[in-house]
Amino acid sequence: MNALPERFEGEALSIDLHMHSTASDGALSPEALVEACASRGLTHMALTDHDTVAGVERASAVGESHGVVVLPGTELSCQWRGLNIHVVGLLPSGARGELVAGLEHQAEARERRAVQIAARMERVGLENALERAREQAGSDRPLGRPDFARALVAAELVPDMATAFRRHLGNGKAGDIKAHWPALSTVVAWVLDAGGVAALAHPLRYGLTRRKRGQLLDDFHAAGGQAVELVSGFQNPDATRDLARQLDERGLLASLGSDFHFPGGHLAPGSMTPVPRTAVAPVWTHSRLAATFGLPMPAA
Ligand code: AMP
Ligand code: MN
Numbered sequence: 001m002n003a004l005p006e007r008f009e010g011e012a013l014s015i016d017l018h019m020h021s022t023a024s025d026g027a028l029s030p031e032a033l034v035e036a037c038a039s040r041g042l043t044h045m046a047l048t049d050h051d052t053v054a055g056v057e058r059a060s061a062v063g064e065s066h067g068v069v070v071l072p073g074t075e076l077s078c079q080w081r082g083l084n085i086h087v088v089g090l091l092p093s094g095a096r097g098e099l100v101a102g103l104e105h106q107a108e109a110r111e112r113r114a115v116q117i118a119a120r121m122e123r124v125g126l127e128n129a130l131e132r133a134r135e136q137a138g139s140d141r142p143l144g145r146p147d148f149a150r151a152l153v154a155a156e157l158v159p160d161m162a163t164a165f166r167r168h169l170g171n172g173k174a175g176d177i178k179a180h181w182p183a184l185s186t187v188v189a190w191v192l193d194a195g196g197v198a199a200l201a202h203p204l205r206y207g208l209t210r211r212k213r214g215q216l217l218d219d220f221h222a223a224g225g226q227a228v229e230l231v232s233g234f235q236n237p238d239a240t241r242d243l244a245r246q247l248d249e250r251g252l253l254a255s256l257g258s259d260f261h262f263p264g265g266h267l268a269p270g271s272m273t274p275v276p277r278t279a280v281a282p283v284w285t286h287s288r289l290a291a292t293f294g295l296p297m298p299a300a
């Protein structure tokens with residue numbers, strides 16, 4: 001098994017710490033996702049389905065037989081200053097402590113939210129919206145906005161997913177209901193209580209100015225958050241270097257992931273912009289992750 005480097009030197013890495021399966025809004029089963037990772041040469045991965053660890057056990061079993069280290073994880077929905085923010089929990093011991101009740105809360109929040117989203121989508125012409133979204137999900141997993149987006153496309157109310165989000169489900173639109181989600185500091189506390197590492201997901205995708213992003217990083221750090229996704233899928237190298245400076249200033253660790261959801265798009269497991277050479281330390285050097293990732297344990 002390839003060892004992970006202790007610092008970023010600009011080399012290609014065989015690790016992806018942010019991916020989805022059919023346990024949330026991904027297209028591949030947990031098993032198929034791990035197989036896709038193995039066939040692409042990944043040695044380390046985290047399964048980070050939205051607000052659940054339901055796929056983790058199945059992924060870990062396949063990981064063992066394919067020589068891929070599978071780190072349990074989840075991507076938690078929360079709120080910060082009226083924005084819907086995502087926090088990835090990297091969970092070497094899985095869900096335990098306060099996170100267990102936290103995930104139950106998230107599942108209920110998702111259900112109540114789906115009922116409200118459905119009512120709003122009916123107002124824009126999607127009849128029996130909850131049933132239609134459930135059909136699109138194809139299982140009894142918790143519903144997400146992509147299920148409503150697909151239902152809008154299937155009903156020919158919009159031409160494609162991107163339009164569905166732009167008109168009805170994206171930031172600030174009728175279907176963007178976030179009142180059910182807990183505060184940023186709450187979900188960070190759940191991850192810490194589970195013995196995990198909290199990584200702020202895709203900080204460049206919230207449409208924030210650099211200054212406001214700095215405030216988000218400050219609040220996340222103050223809440224106990226340890227890492228930030230320095231690279232999420234494909235992103236501008238200048239923006240990456242600038243973000244690295246913001247992490248370095250705060251002593252935050254760098255995580256990275258594709259945010260892969262389905263094959264056939266521009267992303268595959270492990271595909272992302274390379275991490276540039278930087279003084280920011282990789283998230284796997286954190287003492288809570290070093291054992292899982294086969295690094296020498298840092299001195300206490
Ligand atoms: P939810 O977890 O229900 O709040 O839904 C958020 C998910 O919707 C994200 O994780 C993405 O998978 C998906 N999503 C967000 N924006 C878009 C978009 N513009 N086009 C397609 N999918 C999107
Ligand atoms: Mn998603």
Ligand code: MN
Pocket residue numbers: 075086201202
């Ligand atoms: Mn996300």
Ligand code: MN
Pocket residue numbers: 018019020075259
């Ligand atoms: Mn994601």
